[in-house]
Amino acid sequence: MKGRIHDLDVVGRPESLTVLSALSAVTTHLGLAATVNSTFNEPYEVARRLATLDHLSGGRAAWNVVTSWDAFTGENFRRGGYLAEADRYTRAKEFLQTARELWDSWASDALPRADGRFVRPGGIGFFEHTGQHFDIRGRFDVPRPPQGNPVIIQAGDSEEGREFAASSSDVIFSRHSKLEEGRTFYRDVKSRLAKYGRTADDLKILPAVTYVLGDTQEEAEERAAEIRRAQVGPQTAILFLEAIWGRDLSEYDPDGPLPDVEPDLSTDVSKGRAQFRRDRAETAAKWRALAEEKNLSIRELVIETAAPQTFVGTALSVAEEIDHFVQTDAADGFIFVPHLTPGGLDDLVDKVVPLLQEKGVFRADYTGPTLRHHLGLKELS
Amino acid sequence: MSLHLAVALDGAGWHPAAWRAEGAEPDRLFTAGYWADLVIEAERGLLDWVTFEDSLSLQSSRYDAPDDRLDQVRGRLDAVLLAAAVAPLTSKIGLIPTTSVTHTEPFHVAIGIASLDYASKGRAGWRPRVSGRPDEAAHFGRREFPPFDPGNSEFVDALFREASDAVEVVRRLWDSWEDDAEIRDATTGRFIDRDRLHYIDFQGEFFSVKGPSITPRPPQGQPLITALGHSTRPYEFAAENADVLYVTPTDRDDARRIVEEVRELNPGLKVFADLVVFLGDHKARLDELDGAPLESDAHVFEGTPAQLADLLLDWGFEGYRLRPGVLPHDLTAITRGLVPELQARGAFRTAYETPDLRGRLGLGRPASRYARVS
Numbered sequence: 001m002k003g004r005i006h007d008l009d010v011v012g013r014p015e016s017l018t019v020l021s022a023l024s025a026v027t028t029h030l031g032l033a034a035t036v037n038s039t040f041n042e043p044y045e046v047a048r049r050l051a052t053l054d055h056l057s058g059g060r061a062a063w064n065v066v067t068s069w070d071a072f073t074g075e076n077f078r079r080g081g082y083l084a085e086a087d088r089y090t091r092a093k094e095f096l097q098t099a100r101e102l103w104d105s106w107a108s109d110a111l112p113r114a115d116g117r118f119v120r121p122g123g124i125g126f127f128e129h130t131g132q133h134f135d136i137r138g139r140f141d142v143p144r145p146p147q148g149n150p151v152i153i154q155a156g157d158s159e160e161g162r163e164f165a166a167s168s169s170d171v172i173f174s175r176h177s178k179l180e181e182g183r184t185f186y187r188d189v190k191s192r193l194a195k196y197g198r199t200a201d202d203l204k205i206l207p208a209v210t211y212v213l214g215d216t217q218e219e220a221e222e223r224a225a226e227i228r229r230a231q232v233g234p235q236t237a238i239l240f241l242e243a244i245w246g247r248d249l250s251e252y253d254p255d256g257p258l259p260d261v262e263p264d265l266s267t268d269v270s271k272g273r274a275q276f277r278r279d280r281a282e283t284a285a286k287w288r289a290l291a292e293e294k295n296l297s298i299r300e301l302v303i304e305t306a307a308p309q310t311f312v313g314t315a316l317s318v319a320e321e322i323d324h325f326v327q328t329d330a331a332d333g334f335i336f337v338p339h340l341t342p343g344g345l346d347d348l349v350d351k352v353v354p355l356l357q358e359k360g361v362f363r364a365d366y367t368g369p370t371l372r373h374h375l376g377l378k379e380l381s
Numbered sequence: 382m383s384l385h386l387a388v389a390l391d392g393a394g395w396h397p398a399a400w401r402a403e404g405a406e407p408d409r410l411f412t413a414g415y416w417a418d419l420v421i422e423a424e425r426g427l428l429d430w431v432t433f434e435d436s437l438s439l440q441s442s443r444y445d446a447p448d449d450r451l452d453q454v455r456g457r458l459d460a461v462l463l464a465a466a467v468a469p470l471t472s473k474i475g476l477i478p479t480t481s482v483t484h485t486e487p488f489h490v491a492i493g494i495a496s497l498d499y500a501s502k503g504r505a506g507w508r509p510r511v512s513g514r515p516d517e518a519a520h521f522g523r524r525e526f527p528p529f530d531p532g533n534s535e536f537v538d539a540l541f542r543e544a545s546d547a548v549e550v551v552r553r554l555w556d557s558w559e560d561d562a563e564i565r566d567a568t569t570g571r572f573i574d575r576d577r578l579h580y581i582d583f584q585g586e587f588f589s590v591k592g593p594s595i596t597p598r599p600p601q602g603q604p605l606i607t608a609l610g611h612s613t614r615p616y617e618f619a620a621e622n623a624d625v626l627y628v629t630p631t632d633r634d635d636a637r638r639i640v641e642e643v644r645e646l647n648p649g650l651k652v653f654a655d656l657v658v659f660l661g662d663h664k665a666r667l668d669e670l671d672g673a674p675l676e677s678d679a680h681v682f683e684g685t686p687a688q689l690a691d692l693l694l695d696w697g698f699e700g701y702r703l704r705p706g707v708l709p710h711d712l713t714a715i716t717r718g719l720v721p722e723l724q725a726r727g728a729f730r731t732a733y734e735t736p737d738l739r740g741r742l743g744l745g746r747p748a749s750r751y752a753r754v755s
Contacts, residue, residue, distance in 0.1 A: 011572060011573055011595075012558065012563065012573070012595060012596060012597045013595055013596065014492070014495075014496035014499060014500075014596055015489070015492040015493045015495075015496040015596065017462055017493075018461060018462060018465045018492075018493050018496035018497055018500065019465070019496055019499075019500065021462040021463075021465035021466045022465040022466060022468050022469050022500035024413065024466055025413060025417070025466045025467065025468070025469045025470055026469050040486070041486075041489075042484070042521050042523075044437065044520040044521060045437070045484070045485065045489075045521075048437075048459055049459045049462060052458040052459040052462045052463070053462060055411045055412065055413075055458055056412075056413040056458065056462060056463070056466045057413070058412075058413075075589070075590070075591035076486075076488045076590050076591055076592065077486050077488060077588075077590075078486060078523070078587075078588045080589070106456075111455075111456070113400065113407040113408060116401070116452055116670075117451050117452060118400060118407065118451065118452060118453055118454055118455060119451040119455050120451065121451060123451075124439070124455060124456075134522055135522040136519060136520055136521065136522040137519050137520075137522075138438065138447075138516050138517075138519050138520045139438070139439050139447060141436070141437070141438055141439045141440075141455075141456060141457055142456060142457065142458060142459075143411055143456045233570035234570065235569070235570045235571075236570060
């Protein structure tokens with residue numbers, strides 16, 4: 001919006017693979033998942049960097065495959081611009097397919113390193129990929145990763161995204177953190193696996209979830225409300241609204257009523273997102289109705305509409321809820337998103353994990369070296 | 382005077398048959414532990430920095446294309462990630478990975494090296510290199526290169542112009558967050574001061590980059606940039622863009638000639654000489670195994686640590702980058718043989734003095750080019 005740099009959230013981050021490589025040196029079993037977009041990268045480079053992380057960590061690397069939609073990001077790269085939504089998906093699919101061809105181009109026993117032979121004849125194959133997005137050939141330069149292929153994580157929720165995950169991901173990073181919704185999603189995605197020759201165990205569904213603990217249910221809920229209030233400051237509330245209204249609302253009082261003007265649907269900051277434009281009109285109407293009904297200020301409205309934390313309760317009730325999700329096929333596990341970093345996962349580890357271990361539903365110790373092993377995924381030859 | 386000493390790490394060492402030498406560890410080449418052991422040993426010897434070689438194609442005995450040899454080391458790990466993996470296990474030594482500037486996006490290089498500078502608390506450097514081979518270009522499929530010919534000066538010149546643009550972009554991106562851009566002001570809810578983040582608006586012959594970086598300004602401000610050159614065009618590139626240039630003289634007179642040429646281009650550039658070193662008499666046996674005497678772009682030294690110390694002091698460079706013929710043997714001979722020899726002559730440090738890599742070369746921490754003078 002306005003071409004200005006957003007200043008209200010924590011911004012700035014390290015390059016994911018570099019920081020995970022550093023972390024690989026000071027951990028021994030933990031999986032290390034790098035988010036790397038397939039829009040402004042090239043398969044040869046991403047494949048060699050992920051293979052490197054897998055070697056350095058002894059088989060603990062994962063790739064969270066994402067696509068990038070915004071043209072601003074594109075202005076930083078040779079390819080430039082942005083891709084239409086449909087092209088982003090076909091590129092992501094072809095990108096992953098190509099990366100797998102590169103990892104698989106080395107035999108797992110390519111390097112005897114004995115009797116004068118470092119490489120065995122035929123150990124390093126040629127690759128050749130000709131497709132809509134990539135036309136590359138040659139020989140890959142990193143030995144086959146310890147896991148064969150790193151674990152592939154994907155977050156798509158659309159029809160295309162679900163199909164992509166069913167065909168080629170190991171993990172879905174899902175947004176469905178409510179029980180019924182989770183079960184529906186779980187059934188839907190798992191039912192798509194058979195046509196790709198895969199079984200229910202080959203794709204793990206891990207919703208992204210937040211949590212708040214308290215000594216009592218009331219205390220936990222109070223803390224959860226406090227966290228939501230802290231997350232939505234006055235300026236953040238206005239900015240949130242501006243994203244939907246598509247116009248400058250800086251003159252409005254965050255503690256006052258909603259703007260009297262209607263959203264401007266002609267502007268669209270995220271180019272190529274038609275769906276987002278339709279959603280904006282609907283969202284604005286819904287919000288206006290809600291604010292009138294409950295007599296909410298701008299900030300109160302944004303707090304009210306912010307997604308509530310997934311699990312709120314005592315350590316025991318949260319442990320039971322987590323287990324219930326898994327036992328009733330709403331999830332295979334979870335990706336916890338702490339509201340604070342660092343330290344935001346401490347009480348999960350200290351209080352909830354021991355209860356899950358007592359129940360016998362979470363490992364008491366690591367039983368293998370690789371992330372594929374932790375996740376119960378088949379070893380690749 | 383005190384010398385600067387760096388070591389160049391690559392595979393099993395710089396001799397193509399190094400993996401077959403006594404004490405070599407070919408089975409550990411692709412493990413983090415192998416590289417950690419080497420860099421910890423280099424730090425034990427108080428060396429200035431280690432460099433990590435890299436390329437976007439398999440090693441080859443030919444300079445212009447891949448080969449089919451099975452008796453030499455093939456396969457490598459990404460150098461930036463390798464450097465990051467040894468960063469938490471060391472505390473003083475500089476870490477300088479190589480990346481291609483022909484195919485790798487400068488934006489990705491900038492955030493990778495900045496992240497390495499954070500992970501190592503100010504010990505990161507970078508060695509940009511150009512990739513002229515058509516087989517390497519075919520791994521990316523974005524453009525076709527002619528058969529590689531170093532004599533094709535028009536092509537080589539374009540590669541270096543592009544490389545200069547890439548370095549310029551990386552340097553601007555490192556500066557695109559001023560040092561105090563993160564204000565974390567709870568009262569106004571602002572995490573950053575947007576006036577202290579800058580678009581770099583680079584538009585060049587080969588690409589455009591808008592910026593700003595996504596990674597805050599690295600601890601050193603500008604991590605150390607080093608480049609290798611064998612002739613005038615790369616010297617010019619280094620003179621324009623680098624802090625340190627590695628050159629490859631064949632003898633003392635050649636050294637003098639090269640230094641004169643470089644000084645004219647940029648009197649402030651630090652010039653180091655590269656040498657392949659065998660501390661002992663193991664080279665002949667390796668030549669025999671490989672089927673030919675070692676060929677190298679750099680002078681190949683064979684002898685004792687005392688003889689090497691004589692040569693280093695005689696040639697008169699302020700620093701050297703030594704390429705161990707065999708790892709870990711020749712590295713250990715440097716740290717435990719050459720270093721004490723130089724220390725005894727008062728020509729090498731007896732303790733690390735500065736925490737960051739730039740400081741080790743007497744380079745200060747530059748202000749961001751975008752910082753307003755107030």
